[in-house]
Amino acid sequence: MHLKSWVSRIGFALGVVVGLAASAHAQTLRIGLAEDPDVLDPTQARTFVGRIVFAAMCDKLVDIDENLKIVPQLATSWEWSADNKALTMKLRQGVTFQDGEPFNAEAVKFNIERHKTMQGSNRKAELALVTGVDVIDPSTVRLDLSAPFAPLLATLADRAGMMVSPKAAQAAGDKFGAQPVCSGPFKFAERVAQDRIVLEKYPGYWNKDAIHFDKVIYLPVVDNTVRLANLQSGQLDFIERLGTSDVQGVERDSRLKIAKIVGLGYQGIDFNVGKSDIAKTTVLRDPRVREAFSLSLDRDAIVQVAMDGQAVAGDQWVPPNSPFFAKNVPVPKRDVAKAKALLKEAGVTNPSFTLMTPTTNEAQKLGQVVQAMASEAGFNIKLQSTEFATSLNLADKGEFEAYILEWSGRADPDGNLYNFLACGAPINYTGYCQPEAEQLLKAQRTTLDAAERQQMFDKIAAREAADLPIVYLYNRYWLWAYNKKLTGVREVPDALLRVQGLKME
Amino acid sequence: MSGFLVRRLATILPTLLFVTILVFGLQQLLPGDPAVALSGEDRDPSVIAYLHQKMHLDDPLPVRYGYWLRDLAHGDFGESIRIQQPVLGLILEKLPVTAQLASMAILIAIVIGVSAGIVSAVKKDSIWDYGANLFALWGLSTPNFWLGIMLILLVAVKLGWLPASGYVSPAEDLRANLAAMIMPAFVLGNSYAAVLMRHTRSAMLQVLNADYVRTARAKGLDERVVVLRHALRNALIPVITLGALSFGELLGGTVLTESVFTIPGFGKLIVDAVFNRDYAVVQGVVLFTATAYIVLNLLADLGYFLVNPRMRG
Numbered sequence: 078m079h080l081k082s083w084v085s086r087i088g089f090a091l092g093v094v095v096g097l098a099a100s101a102h103a104q105t106l107r108i109g110l111a112e113d114p115d116v117l118d119p120t121q122a123r124t125f126v127g128r129i130v131f132a133a134m135c136d137k138l139v140d141i142d143e144n145l146k147i148v149p150q151l152a153t154s155w156e157w158s159a160d161n162k163a164l165t166m167k168l169r170q171g172v173t174f175q176d177g178e179p180f181n182a183e184a185v186k187f188n189i190e191r192h193k194t195m196q197g198s199n200r201k202a203e204l205a206l207v208t209g210v211d212v213i214d215p216s217t218v219r220l221d222l223s224a225p226f227a228p229l230l231a232t233l234a235d236r237a238g239m240m241v242s243p244k245a246a247q248a249a250g251d252k253f254g255a256q257p258v259c260s261g262p263f264k265f266a267e268r269v270a271q272d273r274i275v276l277e278k279y280p281g282y283w284n285k286d287a288i289h290f291d292k293v294i295y296l297p298v299v300d301n302t303v304r305l306a307n308l309q310s311g312q313l314d315f316i317e318r319l320g321t322s323d324v325q326g327v328e329r330d331s332r333l334k335i336a337k338i339v340g341l342g343y344q345g346i347d348f349n350v351g352k353s354d355i356a357k358t359t360v361l362r363d364p365r366v367r368e369a370f371s372l373s374l375d376r377d378a379i380v381q382v383a384m385d386g387q388a389v390a391g392d393q394w395v396p397p398n399s400p401f402f403a404k405n406v407p408v409p410k411r412d413v414a415k416a417k418a419l420l421k422e423a424g425v426t427n428p429s430f431t432l433m434t435p436t437t438n439e440a441q442k443l444g445q446v447v448q449a450m451a452s453e454a455g456f457n458i459k460l461q462s463t464e465f466a467t468s469l470n471l472a473d474k475g476e477f478e479a480y481i482l483e484w485s486g487r488a489d490p491d492g493n494l495y496n497f498l499a500c501g502a503p504i505n506y507t508g509y510c511q512p513e514a515e516q517l518l519k520a521q522r523t524t525l526d527a528a529e530r531q532q533m534f535d536k537i538a539a540r541e542a543a544d545l546p547i548v549y550l551y552n553r554y555w556l557w558a559y560n561k562k563l564t565g566v567r568e569v570p571d572a573l574l575r576v577q578g579l580k581m582e
Numbered sequence: 583m584s585g586f587l588v589r590r591l592a593t594i595l596p597t598l599l600f601v602t603i604l605v606f607g608l609q610q611l612l613p614g615d616p617a618v619a620l621s622g623e624d625r626d627p628s629v630i631a632y633l634h635q636k637m638h639l640d641d642p643l644p645v646r647y648g649y650w651l652r653d654l655a656h657g658d659f660g661e662s663i664r665i666q667q668p669v670l671g672l673i674l675e676k677l678p679v680t681a682q683l684a685s686m687a688i689l690i691a692i693v694i695g696v697s698a699g700i701v702s703a704v705k706k707d708s709i710w711d712y713g714a715n716l717f718a719l720w721g722l723s724t725p726n727f728w729l730g731i732m733l734i735l736l737v738a739v740k741l742g743w744l745p746a747s748g749y750v751s752p753a754e755d756l757r758a759n760l761a762a763m764i765m766p767a768f769v770l771g772n773s774y775a776a777v778l779m780r781h782t783r784s785a786m787l788q789v790l791n792a793d794y795v796r797t798a799r800a801k802g803l804d805e806r807v808v809v810l811r812h813a814l815r816n817a818l819i820p821v822i823t824l825g826a827l828s829f830g831e832l833l834g835g836t837v838l839t840e841s842v843f844t845i846p847g848f849g850k851l852i853v854d855a856v857f858n859r860d861y862a863v864v865q866g867v868v869l870f871t872a873t874a875y876i877v878l879n880l881l882a883d884l885g886y887f888l889v890n891p892r893m894r895g
Contacts, residue, residue, distance in 0.1 A: 254665075272748075504624065
């Protein structure tokens with residue numbers, strides 16, 4: 078038999094096998110993740126990618142919508158006390174955990190206390206101001222705070238607000254992440270590390286009419302091209318973090334759809350302004366030099382070159398389309414002449430410094446573009462390419478002059494701001510500590526009135542633009558690509574896929 | 583032979599102990615505090631302190647090494663901090679995957695490499711020889727990740743014959759398992775086939791000129807018998823060594839191929855663990871693969887005895 082006909086026979090047979098496999102999984106939603114999530118326990122979890130899985134497995138007290146508004150989920154309504162130091166929440170009735178246990182005020186109390194007391198909990202700091210939880214009746218709970226805390230609701234719209242079954246959590250102890258039990262639409266079925274996480278529909282889900290799949294399978298496929306190839310060949314229905322250079326190709330593919338969500342995070346360059354002794358010697362210690370650096374950059378061009386246009390140029394910790402964006406500090410235009418003038422004024426016409434750059438493609442490209450642009454104003458930048466975990470350690474110790482750092486972002490601007498700029502905060506790599514900023518950073522946390530709080534953000538933005546401990550560059554789009562037949566995809570800025578309402582037509 | 587075997591076996595334990603020191607020591611050279619890497623985006627100081635305590639990071643190095651060795655002696659490889667699963671469980675979960683991939687790859691490599699090597703030696707300076715050499719050059723110079731992605735785009739996306747990536751357990755569905763494994767096995771096997779082909783060719787050329795082969799020919803033996811029974815047997819010795827070493831290498835995980843095809847084997851396990859500073863996993867997997875390597879080397883030595891009677895003396 079001719080080789081050609083053999084090849085076509087084998088191909089046909091394989092096609093049949095794959096086709097049969099595909100039809101058997103018609104009610105299964107297959108999602109390609111860019112990384113393998115960490116431990117699946119909301120209390121201990123640390124990664125962004127883990128939150129994507131939680132979105133299908135663990136309901137939260139509240140959620141955020143497309144406009145960053147807090148909306149009900151397990152809590153149906155809430156009210157602040159007159160002194161803003163207590164939040165009373167009415168809970169949804171008739172909700173059960175995936176092991177059949179009832180969800181009620183006692184369960185909320187257990188969960189908040191678990192977040193606050195469990196060894197290795199990553200939620201302790203987020204809930205630091207919560208001093209106690211009072212069960213008022215089975216469907217009413219009150220969170221007591223030591224001081225008013227504006228970001229609390231947004232915090233409860235993330236992992237700190239996820240409710241796990243107290244019975245299962247007590248039984249599993251610190252091994253809960255291996256067999257998590259929550260109250261979301263899909264329950265944990267199986268996990269093979271680095272291969273897949275399988276969730277099955279929970280028939281007792283309170284909002285089960287919104288669920289149209291029997292199974293959700295999350296498959297970590299690290300390589301962008303391969304993740305997309307899996308989508309194109311039909312093995313995946315949805316992929317997160319599409320490569321920026323693949324956008325055009327997907328847009329041309331009639332079988333696929335694309336979603337571009339302006340994220341909550343930012344890409345910036347942190348300067349060592351007070352983290353270690355380097356801050357005293359670096360040429361960047363003069364704010365005029367930092368301003369000159371910022372002015373030497375064309376943010377729109379950076380977005381085009383480093384991100385293939387898949388981001389919005391920005392100059393703050395929130396993107397320009399955010400309701401929290403400080404309009405008094407618009408994104409600066411490139412001004413090389415002014416940059417040169419500032420350097421002259423500072424007495425350093427050819428300042429040189431080292432820019433620490435993580436080894437990801439994007440960060441490398443960004444470093445090179447920045448290096449080239451700033452050189453036109455007279456800067457001499459040395460790129461120091463450093464593996465990510467190592468770079469964090471160096472940043473933590475203050476062993477750097479400037480550091481390219483991306484933050485995935487939080488729903489409340491405080492999550493993008495306070496821990497980076499408040500004196501001595503854990504991820505304040507810059508070592509920035511300025512009395513006026515500090516006072517404003519603290520005040521915005523305790524101010525619940527939105528307009529009043531925004532005024533504080535405006536002032537912080539002005540202060541930050543003058544001091545420039547961080548030069549913000551852009552806010553990336555979260556890029557999703559998915560099968561055109563998949564409907565009900567909601568583009569929430571936290572870039573976590575909501576499975577409620579998703580349907581394969 | 584038994585004396586040789588005993589001597590070989592006796593070297594295993596000290597070698598392994600040396601490996602544990604090396605694995606543990608080298609890991610300490612990784613820059614930075616693993617607790618910071620593992621603490622996630624927020625880097626909560628209380629979480630970092632907790633991880634320090636859990637991983638004994640504040641103890642002196644020899645003490646930490648002692649803890650590890652003690653646990654190993656009890657069969658406890660530790661626990662992955664990142665996903666909180668026992669390392670031994672992870673190894674046992676990944677072993678069949680990597681073993682299958684390695685076996686399929688080495689099988690492909692042997693079938694293609696050895697036969698191409700024989701043909702090119704026997705038909706030296708013919709079109710077959712040039713063809714085989716060209717193939718070897720291609721196999722050696724094609725990067726796996728490139729070939730992998732090209733094959734995915736052609737076979738999975740364009741033609742739709744095979745799944746683009748992923749893994750299905752053979753227990754679950756053997757056909758789907760083979761469909762998922764054949765491409766990565768081919769990509770891996772392709773490069774090893776090239777090496778095996780070159781070695782088989784040169785070994786065969788040497789042997790084919792040997793006196794005993796001429797004698798065999800002079801006896802009027804069929805050329806096929808001369809080549810396959812007489813010449814190949816001797817020529818296979820370096821090939822077996824190479825095959826065993828290659829297999830050991832493949833068992834250690836093939837990072838790029840596993841990453842491209844999303845095969846959840848050792849390679850992916852260890853790379854993720856290194857980047858996340860998940861020490862227990864790195865140590866466990868390296869120790870395990872080192873052991874596999876040592877055992878395979880021993881088996882290769884035994885293999886010589888089987889194919890070459892002269893070495894049995």
